[in-house]
Structures are given as C-alpha cells and as structure tokens.
Amino acid sequence: MGFELSVVAVIFFISALVVGSYSYSMLNTSNEIVSDASEEHYQMQNSKLKTNLEVESAVAGNYSGTYNLTVTLSNTGSETIRFDELNVLVDGDLESYVYxxxxxxWTPAETRNMTITDLSGTGVHRVKIVTRNxxxxYSSYIV
Structure with a gap:
C-alpha cells in the first residue's frame, strides 16, 4: 500500500510539472503577443498624431459629360506620407487618381497635385483624401 501511494504521488507530481511548464510557455507567448501589439498601437497613434494634410484647392475641368478634377494638397504635418497610398473619395465613391x-x-511642407479623371455629375461635390493611417x-467643389 505504501508503494502504490508513492507511485501515485510521483505521477501527480510529474503531471503538475508538465501542466505547469506548458501553462508558463503559453502565458509567456501570450504576454509577448500583447506587448508587441501595444508597441505597434503606440507607433500607429504617434504616426497619426504627426500626420496632417490640407486640401488647398479642388478645381473641376471643363464639363462635357465627364470632367477631370485637379486637387492641390499640402502635407502640413511632420510625418512623411506615401503619395501613392492615398485613398480618394468623391461623393463617397472610391476613385483612382494620377499624380x-x-x-x-511626400515630405512635410510639400505641395502636390493629383488628378481624378472621368468624373460625372453637375452641382456641388465633395472630395475626401485619406492617408494610410x-x-x-475634405473639400467641396462645383461643376
């Protein structure tokens, strides 16, 4: 009876060691994932705080069924922006553009022009430029 009790105690002890080491490795991995995500979140917030842009003008070309819109933008923040990664929405529709x-x-304090082609409709329209962060x-223009 004493030997059986000793074997059971050793089995429970080994099981506790295995479960404990597995739990520790899982908790450590989870903690690293949360730490990395917090760092990435901080970097995204910092980048967003330093980014600012301004629409100086939005001028529609001659209307003949369709028109081209030329938008002049200034990077008024302190963050460098990738000009080819902007999203342009005209009246809520995603449009392609050329520059x-x-x-x-696109460095800070620099002004750039972009052209959105083959737009249609008359009246007042709204253009929105969105950076990757x-x-x-926004700006409004009249055709």
Missing part, C-alpha cells in the same frame, strides 16, 4: 510627380514620397482632409 505628375516622379517620387511617391486614417487622417483625412
């Missing part, structure tokens, strides 16, 4: 500058890097600028 004449060779470099896609969610900062946006």
């Amino acid at each position: 004449s500058d060779v470099a896609a890097i 969610g900062v946006s600028a």
Whole structure:
C-alpha cells in the first residue's frame, strides 16, 4: 500500500510539472503577443498624431459629360506620407487618381497635385483624401 501511494504521488507530481511548464510557455507567448501589439498601437497613434494634410484647392475641368478634377494638397504635418497610398473619395465613391510627380514620397511642407479623371455629375461635390493611417482632409467643389 505504501508503494502504490508513492507511485501515485510521483505521477501527480510529474503531471503538475508538465501542466505547469506548458501553462508558463503559453502565458509567456501570450504576454509577448500583447506587448508587441501595444508597441505597434503606440507607433500607429504617434504616426497619426504627426500626420496632417490640407486640401488647398479642388478645381473641376471643363464639363462635357465627364470632367477631370485637379486637387492641390499640402502635407502640413511632420510625418512623411506615401503619395501613392492615398485613398480618394468623391461623393463617397472610391476613385483612382494620377499624380505628375516622379517620387511617391511626400515630405512635410510639400505641395502636390493629383488628378481624378472621368468624373460625372453637375452641382456641388465633395472630395475626401485619406492617408494610410486614417487622417483625412475634405473639400467641396462645383461643376
């Protein structure tokens, strides 16, 4: 009877060690994931706080069924923006755009032009420019 009790105690002890080491490794991995996510969240917030852009003008070209819209933007923040990663919405619809500058890097205090082609409709319209980190600028124009 004493030997059986000793074997059971050893089995419980080994089981407790295995479960404990597995639990520790899982908790450690979870803690690293949360720590990495917190760091990434901080970097995204910091980037968003430093990003600012301004629509200086939005001018529609001659209307003949469709028109081209030329938007002049200024990077008024302290963060460098990728000009080719902007999203342009005209009246809530995502539109493609072209830009004449060779470099896609848009440094602070720099002004750029973009052209949105083949737009339609007359009256008052609204254009929204959104950076990859969610900062946006709005403007209205009349066709």
